[in-house]
Amino acid sequence: MARKSMATKTRAPSTARQKAPRRRATAKSMASQQREISVSEFFTKNRHLLGFDSPTKALLTTIKEAVDNSLDACEEAGILPDLEVAIEPAGGDRFRVVVTDNGPGILKGQIPKIFGKLLYGSKFHRLRQSRGQQGIGISAAGMYGQLTTGKPIVIESRTSKRRPAHRYELVIDTRKNEPVVKKDTTVDWSAAHGTRVEIELEGVYRGGRHGVETYLRQTVLANPHVEIAFRPPGTTEADEPVLFQRASKVLPVEAHEIQPHPYGVEIGLLLRMLKETRATTLKSFFQTEFSRVGPTLARRIAEGSGLTSRTSPRRVSPERAELLLAVIRKSRIPAPPMDCLSPIGEERLLESLEEQVAAEYYDAVTRSPAVYRGNPFQVEVGLAYGGELGADDLATVCRFANRVPLLYQQGACALTKAVLQTNWRSYGTQQSRGALPSGPLLLMVHIASVWVPFTSESKESVAGYDEIIKELKLALQHVGRKLGAHLKRAAKARDSERKRQYIEKYIPHIGIALREILDLSERQEERVVRTLTGTLERSRKM
Amino acid sequence: MAKKKKAAKRVATQSTRSSTGTTPRKTRAKKATSKKKAARDAPRKAAVKKGNKKRSPRAGKGTQPPVPGAWKVIQRISTEAESVRKKILAKRTPTMQFPVRSLSNVVYRPTSGFFEMKGRTKERTLTVGTVKTFAQTLRMMAFSKELVESDDIATKREAYYVSKNWQECRFNEQPESDTVMEDVEALFGVNREQLGFIPEEKGGDVAGELVVVDHDRETGEELRIDCTRFGSGAYSIPISVEQLRFETKARFILAIETAGMFQRLVKHAYWRSANCILVSLGGVPTRACRRFIRRLADAKKLPVYVFVDGDPYGYSNIYRTLKVGSGNAAHMNEFFCVPQARFLGVTPQDIEEYDLPTHPLKDVDIKRAKDALKNDPFVRHHKAWQKALQLQIKMGVRVEQQALAKHGLNYVIDEYLPRKMANTGAFLP
Numbered sequence: 006m007a008r009k010s011m012a013t014k015t016r017a018p019s020t021a022r023q024k025a026p027r028r029r030a031t032a033k034s035m036a037s038q039q040r041e042i043s044v045s046e047f048f049t050k051n052r053h054l055l056g057f058d059s060p061t062k063a064l065l066t067t068i069k070e071a072v073d074n075s076l077d078a079c080e081e082a083g084i085l086p087d088l089e090v091a092i093e094p095a096g097g098d099r100f101r102v103v104v105t106d107n108g109p110g111i112l113k114g115q116i117p118k119i120f121g122k123l124l125y126g127s128k129f130h131r132l133r134q135s136r137g138q139q140g141i142g143i144s145a146a147g148m149y150g151q152l153t154t155g156k157p158i159v160i161e162s163r164t165s166k167r168r169p170a171h172r173y174e175l176v177i178d179t180r181k182n183e184p185v186v187k188k189d190t191t192v193d194w195s196a197a198h199g200t201r202v203e204i205e206l207e208g209v210y211r212g213g214r215h216g217v218e219t220y221l222r223q224t225v226l227a228n229p230h231v232e233i234a235f236r237p238p239g240t241t242e243a244d245e246p247v248l249f250q251r252a253s254k255v256l257p258v259e260a261h262e263i264q265p266h267p268y269g270v271e272i273g274l275l276l277r278m279l280k281e282t283r284a285t286t287l288k289s290f291f292q293t294e295f296s297r298v299g300p301t302l303a304r305r306i307a308e309g310s311g312l313t314s315r316t317s318p319r320r321v322s323p324e325r326a327e328l329l330l331a332v333i334r335k336s337r338i339p340a341p342p343m344d345c346l347s348p349i350g351e352e353r354l355l356e357s358l359e360e361q362v363a364a365e366y367y368d369a370v371t372r373s374p375a376v377y378r379g380n381p382f383q384v385e386v387g388l389a390y391g392g393e394l395g396a397d398d399l400a401t402v403c404r405f406a407n408r409v410p411l412l413y414q415q416g417a418c419a420l421t422k423a424v425l426q427t428n429w430r431s432y433g434t435q436q437s438r439g440a441l442p443s444g445p446l447l448l449m450v451h452i453a454s455v456w457v458p459f460t461s462e463s464k465e466s467v468a469g470y471d472e473i474i475k476e477l478k479l480a481l482q483h484v485g486r487k488l489g490a491h492l493k494r495a496a497k498a499r500d501s502e503r504k505r506q507y508i509e510k511y512i513p514h515i516g517i518a519l520r521e522i523l524d525l526s527e528r529q530e531e532r533v534v535r536t537l538t539g540t541l542e543r544s545r546k547m
Numbered sequence: 548m549a550k551k552k553k554a555a556k557r558v559a560t561q562s563t564r565s566s567t568g569t570t571p572r573k574t575r576a577k578k579a580t581s582k583k584k585a586a587r588d589a590p591r592k593a594a595v596k597k598g599n600k601k602r603s604p605r606a607g608k609g610t611q612p613p614v615p616g617a618w619k620v621i622q623r624i625s626t627e628a629e630s631v632r633k634k635i636l637a638k639r640t641p642t643m644q645f646p647v648r649s650l651s652n653v654v655y656r657p658t659s660g661f662f663e664m665k666g667r668t669k670e671r672t673l674t675v676g677t678v679k680t681f682a683q684t685l686r687m688m689a690f691s692k693e694l695v696e697s698d699d700i701a702t703k704r705e706a707y708y709v710s711k712n713w714q715e716c717r718f719n720e721q722p723e724s725d726t727v728m729e730d731v732e733a734l735f736g737v738n739r740e741q742l743g744f745i746p747e748e749k750g751g752d753v754a755g756e757l758v759v760v761d762h763d764r765e766t767g768e769e770l771r772i773d774c775t776r777f778g779s780g781a782y783s784i785p786i787s788v789e790q791l792r793f794e795t796k797a798r799f800i801l802a803i804e805t806a807g808m809f810q811r812l813v814k815h816a817y818w819r820s821a822n823c824i825l826v827s828l829g830g831v832p833t834r835a836c837r838r839f840i841r842r843l844a845d846a847k848k849l850p851v852y853v854f855v856d857g858d859p860y861g862y863s864n865i866y867r868t869l870k871v872g873s874g875n876a877a878h879m880n881e882f883f884c885v886p887q888a889r890f891l892g893v894t895p896q897d898i899e900e901y902d903l904p905t906h907p908l909k910d911v912d913i914k915r916a917k918d919a920l921k922n923d924p925f926v927r928h929h930k931a932w933q934k935a936l937q938l939q940i941k942m943g944v945r946v947e948q949q950a951l952a953k954h955g956l957n958y959v960i961d962e963y964l965p966r967k968m969a970n971t972g973a974f975l976p
Binding site (some may be wrong): 211314333396504508510511512515517518519521522523525532533536537539540 | 624625627629631632635636638639640641675676678679681682683685686688689692693713714715716953
């Protein structure tokens with residue numbers, strides 16, 4: 006590498022000598038090229054950041070974003086979600102994706118912004134566990150469709166029986182990041198409320214580990230209260246859809262919104278918060294904008310940085326803000342409240358595994374909440390073993406973040422790493438060095454958090470914070486230990502059964518031999534066999 | 548529980564049917580008779596055996612293998628079975644005591660001249676793990692009793708096939724059945740022929756200055772077999788040699804490992820020029836072969852010289868087994884050894900002395916030699932043998948009998964053997 010750059014360097018002067026150095030651009034000419042980049046434009050060029058890097062993935066991501074939105078809306082409204090996902094071939098390599106839910110519906114005025122503007126949403130500014138985070142997903146999917154087929158997104162939504170269902174056809178002005186309504190009509194709907202999203206896009210439909218069906222099955226696995234009817238391409242209205250049935254009618258606990266925890270704040274965010282707050286004193290700023298900060302602590306933070314509790318937040322200089330942060334880091338502050346989390350729960354996990362996976366042994370554990378960088382998170386692991394699971398394959402690891410299945414980038418994910426770092430051999434399963442355990446094993450690994458640290462915006466893998474890995478490993482070890490005990494018990498039972506059969510097989514021959522040698526009667530022979538069987542079976546128990 | 552019992556019973560009756568089905572009619576009739584009848588038959592058989600003994604009066608007292616009468620073998624089998632049954636009915640786990648059949652359980656006594664058992668025994672307790680072997684051992688005993696009662700015999704291979712009637716108890720390979728058979732043999736301290744089992748292998752070949760006196764099986768007429776009159780062939784040692792008598796004027800017996808060397812010596816009538824008896828061992832000598840040489844050497848007071856390949860197998864397996872017996876059948880060594888045997892060659896020293904072509908020692912050879920130095924009581928007793936083996940390991944080569952052909956095909960007859968025979972005192976013990 007170094008040698009290569011040297012080589013080009015030595016060659017460079019000779020060409021420079023031939024041509025007199027010339028200013029290629031001036032500040033002025035450069036300024037004429039400099040202009041604002043719209044978010045939509047940026048993502049048009051960097052579609053892989055959002056998970057649209059291949060046609061297969063694009064189709065999956067589109068469905069995923071629509072399903073995520075539907076489920077979030079249903080849960081927030083307290084409705085048991087019933088979804089229908091249909092993929093219809095639309096000629097060539099085009100597909101029409103239609104996702105219909107029974108959610109609360111969307112107000113007419115909000116529809117264009119939600120579906121036709123990137124970074125518009127309800128979830129970005131709140132600290133609360135939800136599937137969507139940034140407000141990019143569904144509009145990006147629409148934009149991808151628009152880019153590859155030129156077709157608008159079609160949204161139908163109804164909010165109540167008393168109102169009509171609206172139908173919008175939207176395109177996004179990628180320059181301005183603004184929705185453009187192409188058509189606005191009302192349509193007939195049989196359901197009282199719900200939303201239907203239709204996006205046409207170029208894609209490839211695939212089965213298998215990264216396929217849509219796997220995604221939907223895993224979605225229902227992590228959301229046992231959800232029911233999804235799936236119509237894969239090539240099926241007609243008349244065909245029965247593939248039904249992923251709900252295992253439970255209990256809605257997840259509602260997650261509450263919380264303020265940011267002081268430990269999780271960085272300098273940029275702190276400066277913005279200082280600027281935007283409505284509080285007039287530092288003391289009330291800390292008390293209202295953060296969780297777990299009381300009057301004493303607020304005063305101590307302010308005074309610790311050479312300010313007073315009555316300083317106006319807007320007057321705090323960036324240097325002082327750094328000091329504030331330093332004091333925060335040194336203070337002992339209780340962990341953030343945990344009601345912002347809504348784990349699946351051990352009971353639901355077990356119900357779900359038993360419904361969806363044909364195995365012999367099930368277990369699940371939900372750890373107590375923990376904190377990374379001021380963000381509460383909670384880890385859950387579900388385990389299924391034996392039965393119809395492939396005995397010769399590597400274990401299947403189903404990863405979930407806030408109940409959303411993660412299908413791509415398994416190797417880069419902290420959830421996978423935790424599984425790999427666990428020593429499964431001590432739990433009676435086989436495991437090659439640095440590999441997943443092998444055997445009829447399925448693992449569900451779930452992290453729930455107000456802010457899941459994804460490694461990229463396409464939300465495919467979780468970053469490996471030490472606190473997260475530690476919690477994951479504790480959960481995995483917990484179910485692993487119990488699996489080990491189970492396997493040991495099973496092996497023992499098998500062993501004693503084998504021994505029993507062995508005894509029954511050969512003892513009659515001792516009887517035969519003794520009868521032949523000693524001319525015993527059948528009754529005498531039978532007595533020998535019976536007594537000996539009893540003696541051996543008793544000795545086996547010792 | 549009731550169901551289980553029924554199942555067991557069904558298995559039992561089935562196997563009875565099949566096992567009796569294969570035995571000859573007369574056996575079935577005999578089995579139906581009581582133990583008393585068997586005992587009544589016994590003296591008759593014992594008398595027959597005694598008659599045999601009379602025909603070979605020259606065999607010295609104590610050198611005869613114990614030939615317990617058929618009734619005695621049956622009695623021993625029954626006693627053992629009865630003790631097993633008693634323990635079972637007393638709700639204790641039955642056990643059988645077997646002598647340990649390995650070199651570690653023998654001691655070499657130069658005065659008696661063979662490996663004697665040290666008397667260490669292993670106890671086979673009937674547990675879940677041993678129930679199969681235990682059942683097989685008992686069934687083998689039952690089969691043996693049947694053979695003795697009906698005055699029949701079975702080869703080791705036949706016994707293996709008979710076991711195919713024993714359902715789950717059957718042997719999968721013959722070595723398994725051989726081991727169990729040898730266990731039974733050792734358990735009762737008898738020769739397997741007394742249990743009705745005969746070996747497959749032939750005894751060995753004899754040529755030279757010897758007349759073997761045998762009898763016609765049918766008529767009882769005396770048969771005089773002149774071993775000089777087999778031309779390029781040889782007399783084949785029978786499986787049982789106790790009834791044979793010998794007439795010879797030979798000076799010594801030469802036991803030869805390979806058939807090839809034996810052929811050469813027969814072809815050129817070495818026995819005539821050297822006035823000796825040639826015996827081909829064919830590898831490790833069979834019991835019959837060992838017994839034949841022993842009886843012949845005892846009866847005619849002949850020295851025995853052994854001529855084998857110059858490798859650890861020739862020394863510690865072939866020669867040692869012939870001379871002092873084996874660890875495996877230690878209970879019978881007393882009768883199946885030839886204590887008067889001396890080692891003619893090929894010795895490690897011969898390699899240099901006769902400038903013989905060699906092959907490098909294989910790993911197994913070296914292992915065998917080291918093992919003999921460490922564990923073989925015979926080698927450990929004789930310094931001369933330790934020196935020879937150590938020399939061989941140091942030289943790292945082995946030599947075959949046929950290597951003498953380097954100096955001419957008949958070098959062995961014209962040079963090697965005469966030179967060796969001129970100094971028999973130098974033979975290894």
